[in-house]
Amino acid sequence: PLTASEKAFILNLWPKIAPRVNDLGGDALDRLFLSFPQTKTYFSHFDLSHGSADVKAHGGKVLSALGKAASHLNDLDGALSSLSDLHAYNLRVDPGNFALLSHTIQVVLAINFPNDFSAEAHAAWDKFLSEVAEILTSKYR
Numbered sequence: 001p002l003t004a005s006e007k008a009f010i011l012n013l014w015p016k017i018a019p020r021v022n023d024l025g026g027d028a029l030d031r032l033f034l035s036f037p038q039t040k041t042y043f044s045h046f047d048l049s050h051g052s053a054d055v056k057a058h059g060g061k062v063l064s065a066l067g068k069a070a071s072h073l074n075d076l077d078g079a080l081s082s083l084s085d086l087h088a089y090n091l092r093v094d095p096g097n098f099a100l101l102s103h104t105i106q107v108v109l110a111i112n113f114p115n116d117f118s119a120e121a122h123a124a125w126d127k128f129l130s131e132v133a134e135i136l137t138s139k140y141r
């Protein structure tokens, strides 16, 4: 579980992310699809061109889900339960892909919020995203 100071790093940055979820989430997905093209296979029904409306809208959904998680840091399992069902039972995303997305989200945070994304903040976000990924992949078997 996250420590109190790790939670503070998530909660301090979230209000700066919240008004920009489509742009920031879209950038994280653009980087995912460019650097790790195998991840595109799950999105064959999307327009995956750089900055497309599909990519921004989906990026917004992903970051908004992280925002919901950030507001339930003491009950991540409950907050992410239905998304966990979706990714495990319907989408069957290979669990290895979560680390790739976690990485590109952190690159986007580091670029956009250089003053906030200290080494300690980075470590806290990495732990938060890995806890989210752990929950989203927990029902695979």
Ligand code: HEM
Residues within 6 Å of the ligand: 039, 042, 043, 061, 062, 063, 065, 066, 083, 086, 087, 091, 093, 097, 098, 101, 102, 132, 133, 136
């Ligand atoms: C759908 C969140 C990781 C593939 C979604 C949705 C959300 C979400 C909120 C929309 C659910 C809905 O419409 O009700 C997240 C979060 C992730 C994550 C928070 C980790 C931080 C991944 C990864 C992949 C993936 C790693 C694959 C590379 C998909 C796909 C859909 C989806 C294919 C359905 C898209 C559509 O057809 O609209 N995810 N996701 N997700 N996710 Fe994830």
